[in-house]
Amino acid sequence: MTDGGVIGDDRPVAVIVDGYSTGAALAPEFARRGWACIHVSSRPDIDPVYQAVHRPETYRAGITHRGDLAETLTVLASFHPRAVLPGAEIGVELADALAEGLGFAGNGTALSAARRDKFLMARAVARAGLATAPQFRAGDAVAARDWARDQGRWPVVVKPLNSAGTDGVTICQTLDQLDQAFARIHGKRNRLGLINDDVLIQGFLQGRQYFINTISLAGRHLVAEIWVESKRQVAEAAFINDLEMLLPADGPVQALLADYTMAVLDALGISHGPAHTEVMLTDAGPVLIETAARLMGTVEQRAVMAALGETQVTLTVDACADPDGFMARLDRAAADLPYRMQGHLWCVALISGQAGRITSHQGLSRLERLASYVSRINIAPIGSMLAPTVDFFSSPGVVYLLHEDQAVLAADYACIRAWERDGLLFDVVPVPAG
Structure with a gap:
């Protein structure tokens, strides 16, 4: 063992x-x-x-x-x-x-399932009086169709109850699309290695998507980062990651999101450790997409450190190794701001339109000449198969850009997307079918 x-x-x-x-x-x-x-x-x-x-x-x-x-x-x-x-x-x-x-002060096990199962999660949050999307847990396609028909509002979102990284998430405009999405998920093994015995169907949320990273200690919560997220819809799926922009801690929107997120953490019993919460800001206010009781995934630490001087990882360790110091930090954040930016940080998810085996990374050197380039992570290795991006797992990498001038960031972002469209970042060779 x-x-x-x-x-x-x-x-x-x-x-x-x-x-x-x-x-x-x-x-x-x-x-x-x-x-x-x-x-x-x-x-x-x-x-x-x-x-x-x-x-x-x-x-x-x-x-x-x-x-x-x-x-x-x-x-x-x-x-x-x-x-x-x-x-x-x-x-x-x-x-x-x-x-x-082991007898540690932690989040306990009473609400563990609600911190993983998205249906139980939304139910716990709704019981605390917070806004959530309408939802239904379907064990068969007929029940899924009946619920969607009774709702009478399209589109609906279909997803596994317990997965990650936009795995299996599909936006459906019709009953036929719902049937197809249900069949792709139900009874199949998801990205976390679990069998999808049931399928979650939710009402579609219209608005701007944000995510809020936090660290908690003894029921008190520190906001480490607030990001605004831009996604793209693709065929046979839902949305894929496009661009994430780090926001300053101050502002009316940020205050609204922080207050809602802290109430969600309380509703889910997250009193210790890191959390990553995704929220849709609708015309009616913030609505939970989901919360994960762990660090935000796929983060390049040096880039966030350059922008903030700290990261969710360093703050998580602070809370464990120096709880008194972290409590003092919580007090300072309550009187001032939880974090201060040293530059505008953009996180660009690469989106592949190519298919084939990667033979060279030579084109990626273009990224390093961008004025705002900081780093890149999770680049698909040479020899691996590149396919059109349909979810988090099929993105061929992530690029971080940091600059004081957002106009420079926008120009560099446009360059990356142009290079992708022209197939200039990855050299690939087609692989015959079969």
């Missing part, structure tokens, strides 16, 4: 459950503060998408959870840990159970 360790290491210990995606940055940050980390894989069969960013060398030891909570708790107790955190979405529920089993 244990993959390795270091004898005689007396540093304080944090447990990271599924340290993938942005969660991979937690262990190095803890190490910088003089802590060691134990990694727990929530299951033996972790998706290769997550495994690709796993950094086992940053952990004191690695443990694989095989379904026996008592066994995993016994092994972890031998390391005398002081904190448990989820690193990625798939580890949220196990992190709750481990923290509770």
